[in-house]
Amino acid sequence: MKPKISDDLSRRIFLRGAMGVSLFATSGCEKIEDFLGMEPQEGPVVPPSGEGVDLVSHVLNRLTFGPDPSEYARVKGLGVDDESAVAFFLEEQLSPNEIEDKRTQRAVRRLEAIHAPLGELYEYKEDHLLEQLTRATLIRATRSRRQLFEVMVHFWSDHFNIDISKKECRWLKVADDREVVRKHAMGNFSALLKASALSPAMLWYLDGRENRKSGESEKPNENYARELLELHTLGVGGGYTQKDVMEVARCLSGWTVRGKDRFFKGKVEFHADAHDDGAKVVLGNEIASGGGRKDLDDILEIVGMHPSTARFLGRKLCIRFISDDPSEASIKKVAGTFLSSNGNIKETLRAVFATQEFLQGPRAQKLKRPFEFIVSALRGVRARVSSEMDVVDYLIRMGHAPFQYPTPDGYPDIASPWTGTLLWRWHFAIALARNEVSKNIKVEEEVLIEKAGGVDGLAASLLGRNPSVEEKAAIERSGEPLALLMASPGFQWK
Amino acid sequence: MKDTGIISGNGDEQATLVVVFLRGGADGLTLVPPVGNSDYYKVRPTLAVAEKDILKLGDANCGLNPAFSGLLNIYKEGGLTVAPGVGSSDKTRSHFYAQDLMEHGGQLAGGWLGRFLRYREGRPPSALSAVALGKAMPEVLRGAPAATVMESLETFSLGSGSGPTESLQTELGALYGAKENILGPVARDTLQALGRVERLRREDLPPENGAEYRDDSFSNGLRQTARLIKARVGLEAVSIDLNGWDSHIAQSSLISPLMTLLSEGLAAFHRDLGELMNAVTVVVMTEFGRRVAENSSFGTDHGRGGSMFVMGGSERGNVLGEMPVIETGILVGPGDVPVVTDYRDLLSPILIRHGAGRAMDKIFPEN
Numbered sequence: 025m026k027p028k029i030s031d032d033l034s035r036r037i038f039l040r041g042a043m044g045v046s047l048f049a050t051s052g053c054e055k056i057e058d059f060l061g062m063e064p065q066e067g068p069v070v071p072p073s074g075e076g077v078d079l080v081s082h083v084l085n086r087l088t089f090g091p092d093p094s095e096y097a098r099v100k101g102l103g104v105d106d107e108s109a110v111a112f113f114l115e116e117q118l119s120p121n122e123i124e125d126k127r128t129q130r131a132v133r134r135l136e137a138i139h140a141p142l143g144e145l146y147e148y149k150e151d152h153l154l155e156q157l158t159r160a161t162l163i164r165a166t167r168s169r170r171q172l173f174e175v176m177v178h179f180w181s182d183h184f185n186i187d188i189s190k191k192e193c194r195w196l197k198v199a200d201d202r203e204v205v206r207k208h209a210m211g212n213f214s215a216l217l218k219a220s221a222l223s224p225a226m227l228w229y230l231d232g233r234e235n236r237k238s239g240e241s242e243k244p245n246e247n248y249a250r251e252l253l254e255l256h257t258l259g260v261g262g263g264y265t266q267k268d269v270m271e272v273a274r275c276l277s278g279w280t281v282r283g284k285d286r287f288f289k290g291k292v293e294f295h296a297d298a299h300d301d302g303a304k305v306v307l308g309n310e311i312a313s314g315g316g317r318k319d320l321d322d323i324l325e326i327v328g329m330h331p332s333t334a335r336f337l338g339r340k341l342c343i344r345f346i347s348d349d350p351s352e353a354s355i356k357k358v359a360g361t362f363l364s365s366n367g368n369i370k371e372t373l374r375a376v377f378a379t380q381e382f383l384q385g386p387r388a389q390k391l392k393r394p395f396e397f398i399v400s401a402l403r404g405v406r407a408r409v410s411s412e413m414d415v416v417d418y419l420i421r422m423g424h425a426p427f428q429y430p431t432p433d434g435y436p437d438i439a440s441p442w443t444g445t446l447l448w449r450w451h452f453a454i455a456l457a458r459n460e461v462s463k464n465i466k467v468e469e470e471v472l473i474e475k476a477g478g479v480d481g482l483a484a485s486l487l488g489r490n491p492s493v494e495e496k497a498a499i500e501r502s503g504e505p506l507a508l509l510m511a512s513p514g515f516q517w518k
Numbered sequence: 519m520k521d522t523g524i525i526s527g528n529g530d531e532q533a534t535l536v537v538v539f540l541r542g543g544a545d546g547l548t549l550v551p552p553v554g555n556s557d558y559y560k561v562r563p564t565l566a567v568a569e570k571d572i573l574k575l576g577d578a579n580c581g582l583n584p585a586f587s588g589l590l591n592i593y594k595e596g597g598l599t600v601a602p603g604v605g606s607s608d609k610t611r612s613h614f615y616a617q618d619l620m621e622h623g624g625q626l627a628g629g630w631l632g633r634f635l636r637y638r639e640g641r642p643p644s645a646l647s648a649v650a651l652g653k654a655m656p657e658v659l660r661g662a663p664a665a666t667v668m669e670s671l672e673t674f675s676l677g678s679g680s681g682p683t684e685s686l687q688t689e690l691g692a693l694y695g696a697k698e699n700i701l702g703p704v705a706r707d708t709l710q711a712l713g714r715v716e717r718l719r720r721e722d723l724p725p726e727n728g729a730e731y732r733d734d735s736f737s738n739g740l741r742q743t744a745r746l747i748k749a750r751v752g753l754e755a756v757s758i759d760l761n762g763w764d765s766h767i768a769q770s771s772l773i774s775p776l777m778t779l780l781s782e783g784l785a786a787f788h789r790d791l792g793e794l795m796n797a798v799t800v801v802v803m804t805e806f807g808r809r810v811a812e813n814s815s816f817g818t819d820h821g822r823g824g825s826m827f828v829m830g831g832s833e834r835g836n837v838l839g840e841m842p843v844i845e846t847g848i849l850v851g852p853g854d855v856p857v858v859t860d861y862r863d864l865l866s867p868i869l870i871r872h873g874a875g876r877a878m879d880k881i882f883p884e885n
Contacts, residue, residue: 040635056833084639097814098580177765187627187628188627189622189627189628189660190625190627191625193627196794219845309762349798389699391700391701419666420655421655421664421665421666422663422664423632423636423661423662423663423665426625428628428660428661429628429630429661430628430632430633430636430661431628431633431880439700440642441636441642442663443700443701443704444642444643444644444645444647444663444664444704445644445647445664446645446701446704446705446708446714447590447646447664447666447676447708448664448666450676450686450690450708451677453677454676454677454683455677458677458681460677484699494692494693494696495693498689498692498693499689499718501685501688501689502685502686502688502689503685504685504686507686508686508689508690511686512693512694512695513693513694513699513701513705514693516701
């Protein structure tokens with residue numbers, strides 16, 4: 025479904041961006057920005073009107089953190105029919121750098137700690153860094169127009185999970201987020217993999233920094249090597265053995281990172297004297313002795329583009345975007361594109377969205393994880409948020425605070441582990457609708473209803489389809505449309 | 519579990535694990551003093567518990583502080599395990615690091631109780647699977663799939679008590695009931711749990727079996743826990759803190775009242791729950807024990823091995839291991855009780871009993 029974009033259309037998008045810029049260029053910025061609050065874009069609200077979730081709503085549900093009220097109409101207007109509108113939207117989202125997003129960038133720029141160079145990160149208190157990074161993550165997910173990019177950042181943050189509370193990750197995860205995950209989220213997988221392998225935070229998190237082999241008695245630390253194969257590339261059952269794990273560990277021995285008690289803290293370096301420089305065999309590939317630091321590149325080349333890696337990643341992407349139990353055919357297709365495009369993430373994503381299963385399979389049947397639920401609610405009701413931290417408490421209660429997953433496998437991406445969060449979803453829905461999350465988060469239910477052309481319109485805008493007879497009746501009887509809608513089953517799924 | 523036949527229904531198959539954390543580093547040698555050890559009296563001239571006052575535990579080489587008289591009967595009936603010389607590998611003797619280490623279950627991120635709830639076998643956690651009594655989420659529960667922090671049942675309701683939610687609850691029940699998907703049964707359980715908590719609050723039934731709770735926040739926490747267990751809301755894990763054990767100066771006057779709070783709270787809880795204790799385990803832990811030798815301010819400094827307790831229907835009523843002999847030769851670091859039992863070895867069989875199954879290597883991966 026790769027669409028041809030006419031020059032006209034490209035220009036239209038460009039102009040739209042340019043207009044956004046000029047609005048701010050002339051407006052003395054900060055005050056106006058505060059006044060505008062959180063709305064990603066202001067535009068007419070024309071809610072969906074189908075009985076079921078149509079293609080446009082489906083794509084918005086899966087490729088973004090949930091639509092803002094005017095987003096449905098905007099995307100619908102991009103093409104002559106739903107298919108072309110969606111194709112155009114996809115192309116737009118696949119080129120995030122061309123999407124004007126100044127307001128998000130400006131809002132994030134104020135969080136100065138997360139922009140500090142590696143060595144300077146240690147000058148900040150750990151709690152402050154976590155707070156700023158969490159705020160930035162929430163701001164970007166809620167406000168950014170580069171929604172698919174942010175969704176992919178979220179995806180890779182789980183795939184290359186690092187719990188920020190482990191040792192010096194407290195400082196270094198900020199750099200990992202910036203220079204590994206965000207830098208390569210829509211780039212090339214091999215580059216992403218290498219950046220992660222040499223990420224100071226990852227060297228701490230999976231003990232790579234302890235992996236040394238200086239003498240006969242010293243055994244390499246296998247932690248990173250194992251997770252590299254099991255979680256980052258081939259996947260369990262991907263055809264590697266314990267021997268492969270040990271050989272990979274040998275290849276990576278000697279890479280370390282300077283701790284905070286030393287000069288050049290956080291600096292990654294290779295210690296040839298701590299490297300096992302003998303010959304190795306990894307997954308049947310011989311790695312000659314004397315390779316030194318080049319062993320790392322050899323290893324990543326072998327595992328990064330391995331067919332098992334393609335399959336493992338293909339499956340994870342299908343689970344992310346299609347269903348908890350994607351078909352073999354979809355996985356194969358995506359894995360094939362991953363390999364043929366040499367790990368090009370954009371091309372691989374195109375393949376996901378081109379599968380029959382994505383286009384015609386079940387809709388509204390992926391459970392929003394707590395983070396997605398909360399962000400989709402904030403977006404869906406155009407909440408004015410002046411303190412993002414006020415929703416973090418809810419994320420902690422639901423076990424989904426960013427950068428706080430305990431084990432290297434990252435937050436699960438299927439429904440069953442999250443069902444226990446229902447009570448807290450209800451808590452949040454009610455508190456948000458009643459303006460009781462905190463004084464820093466404001467929702468105007470009356471305005472929302474008015475703009476959506478009535479309560480049914482509000483329901484359609486939040487659910488991506490017309491409310492059912494039962495839903496209409498329940499909304500009316502409850503007396504609190506917004507609270508009920510956000511707490512209702514229809515809003516838990518995407 | 520000896521008997522789970524007495525419980526049935528919503529969340530009733532759930533055993534409940536209550537973790538009591540004594541923050542500040544409780545002095546193991548005062549909680550569980552050594553018996554027949556003359557060195558103890560040499561290094562603790564003012565703080566040692568007199569031999570005649572120690573509550574003896576059979577032939578064990580340690581006993582209970584007289585403040586724990588309320589627990590002695592439970593021990594004799596076989597419902598209490600006393601564990602001296604328990605601790606972690608922490609050598610920093612820093613409260614912050616030692617607590618984190620113990621709550622995380624090693625050099626890990628996220629708490630072991632949270633991992634237990636996430637990875638244990640059986641059905642997914644429900645609305646009220648995990649409760650922290652207090653103001654904030656403790657580290658031990660971090661990473662749990664769903665956890666509720668409440669100061670008391672009185673502050674717990676849907677909508678945080680900001681206004682009635684009955685009609686919302688009714689309509690949610692109808693909408694979730696109408697859809698055949700994974701959330702339907704969860705919604706039903708959640709609404710039932712809310713209803714049960716609501717009824718509990720309204721009825722405010724008195725404790726049973728003649729149990730009398732003191733009026734302090736620790737005992738209140740245990741009382742709320744007992745109410746939730748009786749209400750069968752599916753409670754699996756509870757965390758309660760008892761703070762203030764950092765006794766660098768004037769140790770006796772500082773921790774004697776705390777020991778009384780601990781003892782009377784636990785005894786009332788045990789009595790209140792009666793037979794239900796068969797499915798309940800209470801673990802009392804602390805980040806480290808204290809220096810063997812007292813300091814010049816009639817206090818003790820941060821040490822290593824401490825004393826812990828396990829109370830519950832499945833306990834055998836014994837002393838786990840032995841009190842390490844207090845001789846200079848075996849003391850560690852600047853003169854601390856060695857750790858003879860890793861706290862994870864104390865916890866592991868309990869977690870397995872509570873359904874951890876094959877998840878143990880995820881809960882304590884370093885052990």
